[in-house]
Amino acid sequence: MALEHRQIAPVYAVQYALRVLEAVDNHRHGVSAEQLAREIGVPIEYLTQLLAMLKRERYVNALPGGGYAVGESLVLLGSASRDRALGEKIKNVLTALRDEVGAAVYFSRYDDGEVRIIDFADGPNAPRVNEWVDFRSAAHASAVGKCLLTQLDHNARRDHLSRHKIVRLTSRTTTSERVLLTKLESQPATAPTLDLQEYAVGTVCAAIPITIGKTAGCLALSLPVTEAHRLRPAADTLNERAAPVLLSLTL
Incomplete structure (x- = not known):
């Protein structure tokens, strides 16, 4: 599968976060924020925000006398039980995101030519989408599917659509392959992919x-159409909070 080069804010945050964690790991007895800023070469204001996120996600611990050390999450993700720890970490992040944006939240990947919902967090006040058509067959209509397809190159998109024919699911579904491919090609890397009653x-x-390495992934949310006015701000929040998921997948 070929991936296009698309870097957005969470990816940059993760790149710096990885450098922070590497530096913290090199200081067995802890290291101050000021020293980290000097070693990594980032402004202390930005580093403070990264450290707050890493502390919240338990990748680093704040020491009583000041400074930071390696945290529980980093130790677990580096252990033999990494798969279980990763699953629990992603579930916790999705649950926190659900509560923050007030919507069902999903983590998905494009694996072996198929759209796969890896995990989700829903609740009584955040109902998940009724999967009335298998998501693997509805990439042309769902926000998850379209977002994953935007991360593929043109040939990979054509290959997917040759295996999963475009069908009308609602009156809003795009049924022209040419129109769909044009939309996917022109989708801005920094803007959320939307599904406005298309699925x-x-x-x-x-x-x-x-996206991390050669794996296309996405975070998504769903809302009842009566709350459509919340979709854009909720998606912006999701984008701002994507770094912990990316970090878990990278470590």
């Missing part, structure tokens, strides 16, 4: 890419 009547969705 299911009564539901709107947004997804943001979280």
Whole structure:
């Protein structure tokens, strides 16, 4: 699978976060924020924000006398039980995101030529999408599917659509392959991919890419159409909070 080069804010945050964690790991007895800023070469104001995120996600611990040391999450993700720890970490992040944006939240990947929902967090006040058509067959209509397809190159998109024919799911579904490919090609890397009742009547969705290496992934959310006015701000929040998921997948 070929991926296009698309870097957005969470990816840059993760790149710096990895440098922070490497530096912290090199100081067995802890290191101050000021020393980290000098070693990594980033402004202390930006480093403070990164350290707050890393502390919240338990990648670093704040020491009683000041400074930072390696945290529990980093130790677990580097252990033999990494897969279980990673699953728990992603579930915790999705649950926190659900509560923050007030919507069902999903983590998906494009694996072996298929759209796969890896995990999600929903609740009584954040209902998930009714999967009335298998998501693997509905990439052309869902925010998740379209977001994953935007991360592929043109040939890979054509290959996917040759295996999963475009069908009309609602009156808003794009049914022209040419129009769909043009939309995917022109999708801005920094803007969320939207599904405005294209997959299911009564539901709107947004997804943001979280590509790492050769793996296309995305975070997405869904809302009842009666709350469509919240879709854009909720998607912006999702984008701002994507770094912990990316970091878990990278470590």
